[in-house]
Amino acid sequence: MPGWMASYDRGKAVQDGVAGLVVTMLLVPQSLAYAMLAGLPPHVGMYASILPLLAYALFGSSMTLSVGPVAVASLMTAAAIGPLAAPGSAEYAQLAVLLALMGGVVLLLFGLLRMGFVANLLSHPVISGFVSGSAVLIALGQLKPLLGIRASGETALHLLVSLLSHARELHLPTAALGSAAVVLLWAARRHLAGGLRRLGLGPASADIAAKLAPMGIVLAAIGLVVAVDLDRAFGVAVVGAIPAGLPSLGLAMPSLTQLQVLLVPAVMIALVGFVESVSVAQSLAIKRGEAIDPDAELRGLGAANLASAFSAGFPVTGGFARSVVNFAAGARTPLSGVISAALMAIVLLGMTALFERLPLTVLAATIIVAVVGLVDLATARHAWHYDRADALAWGATAAGVLVLGVEAGVGVGVALSVGTFLWRASRPHLAVVGRVPGTEHFRNEKRFAVETQPELLMIRVDESLFFANVAEVVRRVQQELARRPGVRHLVLDMAPVGHVDLTALEALERLHADLRDRGIDLHLAEVRGPVMDRLVRTGLPGRLSHPAFLSLHAAVEKLAPGRPGQGRATPPREPERTPA
Amino acid sequence: MPGWMASYDRGKAVQDGVAGLVVTMLLVPQSLAYAMLAGLPPHVGMYASILPLLAYALFGSSMTLSVGPVAVASLMTAAAIGPLAAPGSAEYAQLAVLLALMGGVVLLLFGLLRMGFVANLLSHPVISGFVSGSAVLIALGQLKPLLGIRASGETALHLLVSLLSHARELHLPTAALGSAAVVLLWAARRHLAGGLRRLGLGPASADIAAKLAPMGIVLAAIGLVVAVDLDRAFGVAVVGAIPAGLPSLGLAMPSLTQLQVLLVPAVMIALVGFVESVSVAQSLAIKRGEAIDPDAELRGLGAANLASAFSAGFPVTGGFARSVVNFAAGARTPLSGVISAALMAIVLLGMTALFERLPLTVLAATIIVAVVGLVDLATARHAWHYDRADALAWGATAAGVLVLGVEAGVGVGVALSVGTFLWRASRPHLAVVGRVPGTEHFRNEKRFAVETQPELLMIRVDESLFFANVAEVVRRVQQELARRPGVRHLVLDMAPVGHVDLTALEALERLHADLRDRGIDLHLAEVRGPVMDRLVRTGLPGRLSHPAFLSLHAAVEKLAPGRPGQGRATPPREPERTPA
Structure with missing residues (x-):
């Protein structure tokens, strides 16, 4: 009834x-x-x-x-x-x-x-x-x-x-x-x-x-x-x-x-x-x-x-x-x-x-x-x-x-x-992030005056990873790496990532193997619970040189300890803008 | 060549x-x-x-x-x-x-x-x-x-x-x-x-x-x-x-x-x-x-x-x-x-x-x-x-x-x-967030011991908003509101939102009108620059009772000032888990 x-x-x-x-x-x-x-x-x-x-x-x-x-x-x-x-x-x-x-x-x-x-x-x-x-x-x-x-x-x-x-x-x-x-x-x-x-x-x-x-x-x-x-x-x-x-x-x-x-x-x-x-x-x-x-x-x-x-x-x-x-x-x-x-x-x-x-x-x-x-x-x-x-x-x-x-x-x-x-989804938003000086906050380096380290590249992935966008994500990550020859550690901030499908997982595995050959360590940070549960089954997190970091702050403390970081010489274009 | x-x-x-x-x-x-x-x-x-x-x-x-x-x-x-x-x-x-x-x-x-x-x-x-x-x-x-x-x-x-x-x-x-x-x-x-x-x-x-x-x-x-x-x-x-x-x-x-x-x-x-x-x-x-x-x-x-x-x-x-x-x-x-x-x-x-x-x-x-x-x-x-x-x-x-x-x-x-x-995209992840005590961090209340206020509901939208998921987002927001009859302010944390298409915009406008009729104010926080540029053209941010907040912290300070917030009596299920 x-x-x-x-x-x-x-x-x-x-x-x-x-x-x-x-x-x-x-x-x-x-x-x-x-x-x-x-x-x-x-x-x-x-x-x-x-x-x-x-x-x-x-x-x-x-x-x-x-x-x-x-x-x-x-x-x-x-x-x-x-x-x-x-x-x-x-x-x-x-x-x-x-x-x-x-x-x-x-x-x-x-x-x-x-x-x-x-x-x-x-x-x-x-x-x-x-x-x-x-x-x-x-x-x-x-x-x-x-x-x-x-x-x-x-x-x-x-x-x-x-x-x-x-x-x-x-x-x-x-x-x-x-x-x-x-x-x-x-x-x-x-x-x-x-x-x-x-x-x-x-x-x-x-x-x-x-x-x-x-x-x-x-x-x-x-x-x-x-x-x-x-x-x-x-x-x-x-x-x-x-x-x-x-x-x-x-x-x-x-x-x-x-x-x-x-x-x-x-x-x-x-x-x-x-x-x-x-x-x-x-x-x-x-x-x-x-x-x-x-x-x-x-x-x-x-x-x-x-x-x-x-x-x-x-x-x-x-x-x-x-x-x-x-x-x-x-x-x-x-x-x-x-x-x-x-x-x-x-x-x-x-x-x-x-x-x-x-x-x-x-x-x-x-x-x-x-x-x-x-x-x-x-x-x-x-x-x-x-x-x-x-x-x-x-x-x-x-x-x-x-x-x-x-x-x-x-x-x-x-x-x-x-x-x-699909067209929109295939052009995901990525942001190279750095620490807001004196805090544990990490923001887009294009919009905020943040500290970065030459051997550490931190990239925030702003969408779930899946077949339609992972190729573009990897391409852009490689682009950023090519611009920064000194990088030894790449940290992916996975906080916004709600799902990683098989195609994306395989692309991450390939990226990991490729970076390893080039002497660069891949790290994951802020992985959400359900995403981590799935990744653990594949063994990927265990194959990384360090377990996934709970926060970007923890990653910086471990990978670039004691380094003051390089403040940006020029102020960002829109310093007071909303975060992106 | x-x-x-x-x-x-x-x-x-x-x-x-x-x-x-x-x-x-x-x-x-x-x-x-x-x-x-x-x-x-x-x-x-x-x-x-x-x-x-x-x-x-x-x-x-x-x-x-x-x-x-x-x-x-x-x-x-x-x-x-x-x-x-x-x-x-x-x-x-x-x-x-x-x-x-x-x-x-x-x-x-x-x-x-x-x-x-x-x-x-x-x-x-x-x-x-x-x-x-x-x-x-x-x-x-x-x-x-x-x-x-x-x-x-x-x-x-x-x-x-x-x-x-x-x-x-x-x-x-x-x-x-x-x-x-x-x-x-x-x-x-x-x-x-x-x-x-x-x-x-x-x-x-x-x-x-x-x-x-x-x-x-x-x-x-x-x-x-x-x-x-x-x-x-x-x-x-x-x-x-x-x-x-x-x-x-x-x-x-x-x-x-x-x-x-x-x-x-x-x-x-x-x-x-x-x-x-x-x-x-x-x-x-x-x-x-x-x-x-x-x-x-x-x-x-x-x-x-x-x-x-x-x-x-x-x-x-x-x-x-x-x-x-x-x-x-x-x-x-x-x-x-x-x-x-x-x-x-x-x-x-x-x-x-x-x-x-x-x-x-x-x-x-x-x-x-x-x-x-x-x-x-x-x-x-x-x-x-x-x-x-x-x-x-x-x-x-x-x-x-x-x-x-x-x-x-x-x-x-x-x-x-x-x-x-599309099926995955149509079930977006939302999180009711609260302040981690003593900080300006806001996290999922299901995973962290956070403070919340009875008259303030803060929801983080974890995907871009578009035709395939906005109906579900609105449905879940209404569900959360129905569970908390004392809420006077709803704050949407838009930090993870990279795009809002027309269908989603109209749904937000309807949500705003509906909440207004029920005496609840809709607020936006942490809207990304490009998203805000577009929203401004529609006049929606101007029709809200308060301009979009730069951060959730600013929203809490304005909407529930001086309130200590209610700590969670019971600890969350997975307090030490990665953020979600």
Whole structure:
């Protein structure tokens, strides 16, 4: 039983009930719209908005995350299945179910292996660039239903060319209705909350009421279609017949080929969804001093995707906009999601007829206005000022999504995140240190006026030693030695070193042998406990001419006893600077 | 002009001449054998052993690396081209040239971009596991020519099954000759040097003479074929007609499709070859106090591959066995390689007829005995005792090569190297620190008897802060805060932090905002100069309630002045241990 159940009370129930109702009002149009974005019949979005919410409530760790269909995962679903089956076909729907199933299994597996740390494999600029690029791609793609044009293409360029070359097909009534919806939704988003506040509503209520605008506009559009017969008389495309009732539960047996083809996209959708989800959940949890357990999130989202697969759905994850609404509407526990699920079931059981004449162009407008808010230029600007490498990662990932498509975009992003990191790690910081006169402190000789001895070279290694940086460390150590021909003792200050992997150990062994041949003794100082435990097993410390020193001070006392040391003649460049 | 030319003298010329001659005696059989391993006519191996050596001599940085055809790159070449063209066909040869061309361009490009650090992306256990797995795969594959069986397969399992199912095709004369060659080569490898030493030869000369055994056995085998007519009378397969003369220089224009298909394998072969090569060059250079410049190596190997492509060759790189022989035979400069190239040219111009009746089974025996020495169980054992994660990486990479094939094996290896590293980086070391009584030193409270104040929590962050570890750092900081409800000031000791990326910066900003809401002040101390320069641009230090402290001592003096501090009642577990 999840922890929150134990301390549940009536007060929380009321808050969860209100939040659940508010979220449902947003979830109905979004679930229809995102299913359409994924290339599926709109009602599949409602199927994916019942059991997954229950599953997440049981296994997830966030109190306020709203799980269900979301924009980016839907786009990725369309990109994965589009080349394999015709949108609208039974096979297409089956492949979407399979994506959810495989994604669920992958997430559960990662959760059981406690691999929540994979959420950290994508840096924030890469996530932001990815979501921003995807948002633009989604908006471009939705211009088709919005304007009633039949274009195609999986990259921004293809889409643009296709849209322009089909521009003359523009269906005026559709385009007019869609554009009006965009303008209204946009105006509601920008000004409705303020307007309601000026009318006397409390700020929180005004914000929530404004979030219900999509539902209002959807209902108004349905009213308009019914009143003017926009669909039958003017040819405006509508959702069409929705099978009433809950989805039948079950799973078709997938073929091995299907599993093979969908494996990579399923893993990508699951992990990207997980990363997005955790970052939303975390930013909300922190506001209330709650904690998110990434491993529990893996299990919760895994269970939600399995539940989606069992109810004929498609990949789901935690959505940004709905979670924020859920939080703002006062949700205290995942029971808010359970209530949403119950309300969605009621809609599916009795109110589907209402949405049959909902114009697709209005759904497209909903999506466009929702995703435009995801374009995150603020992070790009911030990165540009703070760290050009991060800005480059943002730009390259966004460009990758637009030019190469959404799957290659993820690849570009991960490669850039990891590449930048390895590049940085491969240029570790080393400092030649000396004693601050009259103390037992040792500092970087470039920044402090310190004493050094001609036969003693002390180098502080400022990172853990591992395969990607040890070659550079050895190279720089040799460089320093070449500059100081009188050195007889090299002392490595290992205080900052938290780990020494096998590659680094072997490099140290080689350095030791090389120095021994040249008549220079290698010494270690301030080795941390766990690092020393491991080194002792290899016998390296025993082969050194002196056991590892507890401190640099002890090393100096032993290796250059009684020597006054040579003070620096010139003061360091930045004597009063912080230590480095 | 390379630096070594300036100080060249007659003494070096003699040493280089001897080494060049010795290497050529090894290079002739190896070049024929590795071309066969790559699925090419044997003489192509000789083509790849002339101009590449000259090119490397001009642009490389190692004094003793012997460049040319090597086992692993040849295996990877066969794996890349095998599915695209029939071995022996003109198209196959053209694709091999293209691999060398593209690899050369990639290496040069990396060299110009000074990206030598990519050599560090593979940990030693991964390289060792990869080479070991490849060696077994190569040896299994060579059982076909050795036994005269026509089997096929790209993975160890396929090869084994295919070998067993074709076992009845075993060609007795071929198998007998091949097995004898294996036994002789093996015996020469194990016992010849010792035997020669016992006969009175100096140790160095004995070692070198023993390395010439392959050439001796090749010549003996040719003699045997000629004497008994093994090829015509008994059907033992031989090399066959070799076009005499040097390769004609030039390049066919590749098609776009060919470039696309070969891009990934070309990059892989080039980079794996580069990594192998640099590690051989480095281990030899270190013995003489010479230095290797990875960027120059990229240029040298890039030029060598371009040269190979222009002379109808295939991918080349620095070989382990030949470089060791070159070093041991006394090579002082790359002129040794130039002499080998000249001697190879002479062989091609006048002595190709000699090798026409060389039995393929003897070449296969040469390869098998050469690669068995590459199976590096010592590293696996070492890793097992030192660090299980590294042992796992070795095993998984070797298994990946055997089960999935050589290309997927590289992928497994890189993913494991990088994955292990990110996993480690994602669990950074933090220490709650306190003052060592009576000093200005601050140490881990778990390892030292230190003073702490109830309203002041000081945490030392022991790694650079970046996207992969900052979430965990914040989580652990919050955990420590939750344990100490009285804390009003949190001081982060940033001394070990060398870099803060944008993701980490934003997390710090969020932590600051969150703590402020809870009435806790965030402080920074001992921020390194370059880190502070960047942070200042974001305004974060200015928004803190107090400017960053130069030292923890200054922080305590300001935030908890005059308080005696609470000594630890119980002594720490390991009070005399090295600092952590």
